[in-house]
Amino acid sequence: MSAVWPHLPVLQVLIPLFGALLAGLLRRPTPAYVLATAVSWVAPLIAGALLWQVVQTGPISYHIGGWAPPWGIEYRIDVLNALVLVLVTAVGAVIMPFARLSVAFEVGEGREAWFYCMYLLCLTGLLGITVTGDAFNAFVFLEISSLSSYVLIALGHDRRALLSSFQYLIMGTIGATFYVIGIGLLYLVTGTLNMADLAARLGPAWAEHSRAIVAALAFVTVGISLKLGLFPLHVWLPNAYAYAPSWVTAFLAGTATKVAIYLLVRFYFSIFGIAIDLRLLPIADVIIVLSLAAMLIASLVAVFEANLKRLLAYSSVAQIGYITLGIGLANQAALTGALVHVVNHALMKAALFLAAGAIFYRAHTTELKELAGIGRRMPLTIAAFTIAGLGLVGTPGTSGFISKWYLMVGALGAGQWIPAFVIVASSLIALIYVGRVLEIVWMREPSAQMAAVGDPPLSMLLPLVVLSLATIYLGIDTEWTAGIASMASTILLGGLR
Amino acid sequence: MSALAELVGRYNYVITIFLMMAGLYIVVARGNLVKKLIGLSIFQTSVYLLYIEPGKIVGGTAPIIDPAFTVYSNPLPHVLILTAIVVGVATLALGLALVVRINEAYGTTEEDEILGKDREA
């Protein structure tokens, strides 16, 4: 154990990476699935150990190949990314049992092993972005996760999945390239790519190179915003989520956008915010305005969506708005709310998309008008959906309420009435679109063709139930979510200039 | 006059930005999926230049330590861009593979025709 312990940061990334290679080599569905499950279940153990270590003893710095930073690549783990690591790996671990049947059904014979290979690669990339302390290394991992997620999305059963994936590829690559341009400018100015080193050197460089630094900030912001689906750079997201295999959607909704948000937070609060006074720039205002627009417009679009998965996808765009709003407000309560919502939204959205996947598995459709009365056929699935849906609205007693509470306190505490109002208005719209779905699935008479439909097998039901119960549990016991998020935001804000 | 001189003096950046804009323009303006990918590649290539150019230090030599030299070129950008090129190639390959699949599924690689077919279906 003691030999492994110091190497946990790199193992967090290496195990999924080698798992991916091996899954590709195995070729047969069952061994590949077992391998992917094993890797997915080991990963949260490592992440949990890292989080525990960080909470106990402070940030961990791991030098790849023994090269000291800033020359070598450094993996640096503090409370913030340890929390994200736990989140990403936990989502992967919990939803893994769901994958077997759902993937076999939607992706089809012969491609399953490659599917799990790609999933593990995607996991590698996401975990890599999170652990790394090197800005360029983050780009490489970003592309690893992106390229594999393009493949995962393209494996959807509908041919529209192909075009959605292609559009995501174009947008995603532009985003990643913007990010590299930003990093390149920073490198030109400072001569370093290590994040901590960047933070230290940008300040002195500000006087001479302020225009280059502002340009870098803009490029990085736009690049990451494309990946996280910040309004109006979200256009790839609804189609990609709607046509990807259901399980992939649940995975990506729970992890990919969240990791991108992490990266944005890292750049704002651990690099730019330390070096320069961001209040000199209108960047926070821009983010707040876009977030508010996302919360209102995307929610309204969701109200009129005819397809359950697209509805949930637009809801994601709106919920990401909550998170970026908290980042823009940048005070203790609001940032805590944003980080807590990263976790809470990931879990409940994963539950919702899994429910959509279970519905598709049984009823072969996610068109709302065909789902009339399906709650009476699949009561447990829809009950889980209902709980997670209430979380989306932010009803008290669910985790969504906790995030909204912090965001509201942050907004009102800063005297920002408009964001506070938009938060509640957007929850009201969420109530309308969630209520609309619930009314259709519970209240209408089931159609004849749904007569044989029932709840899915236990392996699919269990992840769904666990995630929806987590929505309630994390609405009541917030020690590990809000507590750590609050710790992280204290650290992040404490460094701000 | 001085503005022009500045532009000429920094011709490398001018070329980079020109490629960047040209690539982005192709991505946005062209409906053919293959052309979009070409634009995307040009766009990415411009970034390679952005990194490589400053690596060259005037009067510097290859970064192999030797008592005879004191000024070296910076090797790091080259290494970084090697990685970026790999990423770019992978992206292009994946994009082309997707286009092949799209062509199989829809019988066309024109975006508006594909969208039209989806609307009919």
Add this chain to the structure above:
Amino acid sequence: MSPERLVLLALLLPFAGALLIPVFHRQPNLREAVTLTAASLLCVTVSSLLAPVLDGARPEVSLVEVLPGISLALKVEPLGLLFALVAASLWIVNSIYSIGYMRANKEPRQTGFYVCFAIALGSAIGIAFAKNLFTLFLFYELLTISTYPLVVHKLDAEAIRAGRTYLLLLLGSSLLLFLPAIVATWVLAGTVDFTPGGILAGKLGGPAIALLLALYIFGIGKAAVMPMHRWLPAAMVAPTPVSALLHAVAVVKAGVFTILKVVVFIFGIDTLGAQGLSVWLTAIAGTTIVIASIVALRQDNLKRLLAYSTISQLSYVVLGVAILAPISAVGAAMHIAAHAVSKITLFFAAGSLYTAAHLTEVKQLDGIGRRMPWTMGAFAIGALGMIGVPPTLGFLSKWFILTGAMQTANWLAVGVIIVSTLLNAAYFLPIVFRAFFREPPAAAGGHDHETGEAPWPMVLALSATAAAAIILFFWPEIPFSLAKLMIGE
């Protein structure tokens, strides 16, 4: 058992019932026995809290600290105990009535009905015993959500539409106004605990405090202060026991109870008085009272009439608080109990008219009192309670409110009470008159084959509540002493 245990038990009993009811899905008699047992145990539990609370004990239970400084916590104080007593005892009566009603009308989905009912009662207890606004808000929303399935029970287009109104108005108002008000209170005061004397004293003044008060008054949609009242008439599509739950047992009572708590323990009567907000609050409540009474006057559907009567009566409670005199606050608290027993009687009567004779409109009631003397007798007592005529508890509560209004020379409130009493009489007395003194329509309705009263559980229930309205007039000690303790006398 220690009072703390009792508090916890009171909260858990209804939820335990909700878990147990589906177990006996196939044995209706056992299922109903579970409901009745839970209700009786709850009533006993809450009643046994009475003695310690009257002796000055304020048992507290902290369940879990949800956010730093904000716990899910319970604390029994007199006003909450009064509300809990009303809810718990009426749950028994309502359950007896429900058994008669649901079976006689062969309603579908009865198991779900009793489950939701039990959850709603648990939420009401949670609201009653909430130590802070956060806990209250949690159960407040749970109450809305658990009653929604009850409102749409019939699952026809009309019920679904009504359910939409119900959910949107109640959740909408609480999300849009109530929640921001709570957050603002937290930001300003750094606490959301209910504290005697209020927590906002000196924290803000002028228009800001008026705005915050408005957020609360309109955000607490369950109190049905106009224009937040639309959900109440809409919810009339629900079965009668549900209407009774909404109007008497839990839901609207939770609304006015919350307003009472907020005004007395968050703002503090003195703070509001110092800010001169009494007039505004009186005006808002008075408008609702008078307009709702006038609307009720024009209703022909009996349940809709009762719904508007409720809207008007609820604002009596708000008015009692608005006067900001201690004696009228006592009246307000007592009016929660008074309205509960009277209004549940009226709804029970309306339900048995529907069950026994399929009558829903006022004009069909000619001479029905001769056929159903118990039902209409109870209806008459309920109506007297609404108007505020002795010997009913409604008289006492109105008397206290009126006294407070006179003491503080709040002539607006005095006028509102007089006008609305006249209006109440104008829409209730004709119904009683019709039922007893008009000739029944001669074979016109084709109801000849139906005779007699509703099933006995229903008659028993409505007689019990009517009797309670009178008994409480002669022995009002329990509500009165609890209400007095609330204001610290």
